[in-house]
Amino acid sequence: MMDYSLGKGDFENWVVSDTAFSPDTLGKTESIMYLGNGYMGLRSATEEPYLKEVRNLLVSGTFNKFSEEEVTELPNVSDMTRLDIRVDGERFSLELGETKEYVKQLNLKTAELTRTFNWTSPKGKELRFHFRRFVSLDNLHLIGMKMDIESLTDPVEISFDSGINAQLSNTGSQHFHEGEKRIFDKRFVQLIQTTIESNIDIVLNTAHQLTLNGKNVQEEPVMNMDRRKVWLTFDLALQPGDKLELEKLTTVYTSRDKEFDTPEYQLKKLREHSLNDLRSSSEKGYDALFQSHKEAWKNKVWSVYNFEVNSENPFDQLSLRFALYHLTVMTPAHDERMGIAAKALSGEGYKGHSFWDTELFILPFFTYSNPEVAKSLLKYRYHGLAGARSKAKDNGYEGAMYPWEAAWPTDGEVTPVWGAVDIVTGEQTKIWSGFIEQHITSDIAFAVYQYYNVTGDQEFMNKYGYEMVFDTARFWTSRLEWNKAKQEYHINNVIGPDEYKEHVDNNAFTNYMAHFNIKLAISYYDKLEKENPTLLSNLTKQLDLKEAYKLWKSKLTKIYLPKPRKEDAVIPQDDTYLHLNVLDLTKYKQADKVGTLFSEYNLEQVNQMQITKQADVMILLYLLEQADNVFTNEIKQANFDYYEPKTTHDSSLSLSTHAIMANDLGKNELAYLLFKKASEIDLGPFMHSSDHGIHAASLGGIWQAAVFGFAGIRLVEGKLRINPRLPKHWKDMKFTINWKGQPVSLTITNDILTIHPLNGGMITFEVFGNTYETNQEMEVKLEEETSNIF
Known part of the structure; x- marks a missing residue:
């Protein structure tokens, strides 16, 4: 059930929420809450798998043909969002047990996906789950994930598999050769995919950091490999009140990236560069990387467009x-x-x-x-x-x-x-x-x-x-x-x-x-x-x-x-x-x-x-x-x-x-x-x-x-025309446009248009048939103008 009222304070009218989990309607929030940065887009599937889910990681420009009988398409790259979680040895799923206080939401202001709920297992044990995820606007190659699990009532055994899964297709069409897989230091996982027709190399790296009650978990995970898949298995025991925290960071690079798409291209260098980026990112951690991402959204998007x-x-x-x-x-x-x-x-x-x-x-x-x-x-x-x-x-x-x-x-x-x-x-x-x-x-x-x-x-x-x-x-x-x-x-x-x-x-x-x-x-x-x-x-x-x-x-x-x-x-x-x-x-x-x-x-x-x-x-x-x-x-x-x-x-x-x-x-x-x-x-x-x-x-x-x-903004025969007519229940609107090389701030009410060329350059514009010129903030009364529209 969609709910748009959950954003409070600084986040009022910034949050898109789903407050009722349904395994039959997963596609809605997977799509409208998807994360991206133009370099790649990550469909917002849940961490635990469901029958009707669609997991997509699409990287711009990596087109490939599955066969001569089909047209080229963006291939579905490996998935790293799936976590196969087991509670006391049994598969975790919201289709089992009882779920309360479920909220999945996208915060548009911070471009972060979160999901929170209380879950009671079929054995009656209650746990609190909290998931976070972002695709960085600061580092276009970076994906961040975080999972918190807290035992609320009983001792519980938690086990989960996490890694890189290339056993995916575009609804049946497989676009990749199976590439090399590698685990470095029992922590850094790497998988390589190469498109079968366009010969684009895609290198994915992912790393995990586990803490229990704020302390690093020292036990080493079990390493696993299968066809088109490489992963780690973690096993932990939680007592009532214990909190397990997983940070999972991933980098994605391709041979089509501008810095590598050169005659001197070498897969070895792409692998080294992408892995080094992950190592460097891992030293910073989710919270610091998320903060840089949030600042990028503020400086590159919201402060530029100023739309209210x-x-x-x-x-x-x-x-x-x-x-x-x-x-x-x-x-x-x-x-x-x-x-x-x-x-x-x-x-x-x-x-x-x-x-x-x-x-x-x-x-x-x-x-x-x-x-x-x-x-x-x-x-x-x-x-x-x-x-x-x-x-x-x-x-x-x-x-x-x-x-x-x-x-x-x-x-x-x-x-x-x-x-x-x-x-x-x-x-x-x-x-x-x-x-x-x-x-x-x-x-x-x-x-x-x-x-x-x-x-x-x-x-x-x-x-x-x-x-x-x-x-x-x-x-x-x-x-x-x-x-x-x-x-x-x-x-x-x-x-x-x-x-x-x-x-x-x-x-x-x-x-x-x-x-x-x-x-x-x-x-x-x-x-x-x-x-x-x-x-x-x-x-x-x-x-x-x-x-x-x-x-x-x-x-x-x-x-x-x-x-x-x-x-x-x-x-x-x-x-x-x-x-x-x-x-x-x-x-x-x-x-x-x-x-x-x-x-x-x-x-x-x-x-x-x-x-x-x-x-x-x-x-x-x-x-x-x-x-x-x-x-x-x-x-x-x-x-x-x-x-x-x-x-x-x-x-x-x-x-x-x-x-x-x-x-x-x-x-x-x-x-x-x-x-x-x-x-x-x-x-x-x-x-x-x-x-x-x-x-x-x-x-x-x-x-x-x-x-x-x-707002009535229109290019008419090379000139800027502004003929506002707001809906009756809009008190005002504010936004910034760019005209002839300079940003121009506009505020429109039912009575007044305020226009401000922010760089001080001269701007000429027309409002309901009258022409104005200014290089500073200017107000134009609209009450008399609107009567002469026709």
Whole structure:
């Protein structure tokens, strides 16, 4: 049972808790309480094992193929969290005996997982258990664990096995050769794994320190080895009141780490370095290492983002902190060769692949809040140009055609071909996204545009950004299809953001975003021609831009862009959508579980109805406002009212966009309801919502709904616009963004916007149509402004 009220004092609205153990709903807290630092993610399985548990340790960038018949995925690395505990010789499990005062919780502020309970054994002996765990943000290679066991009533024999277990797989796919195992000094345990196809070495080291009533335990453990497993066995006797304490520290290193991924790489040096790190860490101990980790969270995260919401509903503040926590632990900020997985590093869902989720739902947070991380994520896409160019060539196109699912940058397309069952035919459903969901190419170009306009980072554009925009535009001009009868270019046989509509022609989002991409390339070409002809000359030689520029200019105005209908201002989602049958979606939209529609219809049937999986036309209107602002509020209103009732929100990406648009349109209560529903995708009471991992993009969307929605922050034609409209029960919100290279602090109430450029640089911004400029703290009254929104 989830409980968010247990944080007290300095930890009020910082703690996510589960207060009732259930062996049938383990996945919820394993996922939403997972620990990480961007280098690795550790799923928060319990120490003692259960049948329905999922133990995952995923390390960014370590992709491998199990066989040629499968796509590459992040492999499930060895587990060191499992402790096989025996009490008086019998297996310890919460399914046996009696459990009281059970609390498992994640403290978002300190990024520490704890679990505490009293347990009475089947023999009637009562013990107190307390577990602690963290994945260090100070040392990206370090995992800390701690276990306290106290005998409350009787003498008791405690025995447990602890070590490194490589007998794991990715739901059956084994990605590793069995490597060497070693125990040093009967204390330091080492195991090596090597991926079978990508040949990445992973070295894990773990060490134990036991104390009884504060004194080091001198008895030596029993050493054990088995296939893909090495461990130590400890046996101790406790008297009533005795307290056993175990500290277990682990280091994880790979040959893909930047400092080792060199031509001079030697496994021997990697082993020595990783073991020395563990020895050094062991001298410090759990508490000192945890303190350094806690300080890193304070200095690198909470003090930087400064996000506070004063709401009558404390859950709002908690949900935003939850989003910021996960945006931090999911992001490989240490290495620009790595992207963000759709399930982050919390589970095996989507195989660790990156989608358009990153650019449109996660990247904006970093662009506005931590530009260095945003730059790293965009450089990942730059490194992916090789794979994008290969995909374009393989499909008969030019330029760069980005893969729908991406892994290691040079891997190219890694989308699986087959998916879930078709409830009508009983066959596997073919996944067409890797073949025809192509809008991701322009989504990445948009992300470059947004980053450049918010940060002003010219160096990035010169080295990476212009090339990405030019080559994606080259793809689109080769992708356009000439319709002789209508004398215009179409884009046929695609999937738009609404994946319930396959093989459609002229998806509005795809067409408009392709048009945006080409138009952006033209503007950048013209800019470089005037300001940096040398760079343009170099890129022209590389990409044949003179010919590309001619094609861009000749084709741009002839691209078919679906226009709002005269009778109701609705933009057709594609050529056929508005002619399909309408189905009442009320019961599906109100269901606890997403995708319930498919218990009654298959995808082919859904394809023939006006049913939308997620924001499609709506996200188009939202994005293009930031570039051209070509759509009026009346058009936005008409399309929101038409499409939202037909949208199931089965994609976790959908709710945040609708929340932003609802707020823009003055639908305040609906905007807040959609924000709350987005917040409850992972944090809600449904205990199977996150079994396969957290919803990474939705967490970025929660931040966007608050900042771009309620705070009204928006990039509009290169300028900063701030049109706040807080929910009625929010008294104020405070946060920091980064604009044109300097942090800017904002405090918003229902009456006043306070803006403070923290470095003293001049900032120009617009509030409800009025333009302001300041280089110091400034207040803008909102009461009179809000009456002039429309």
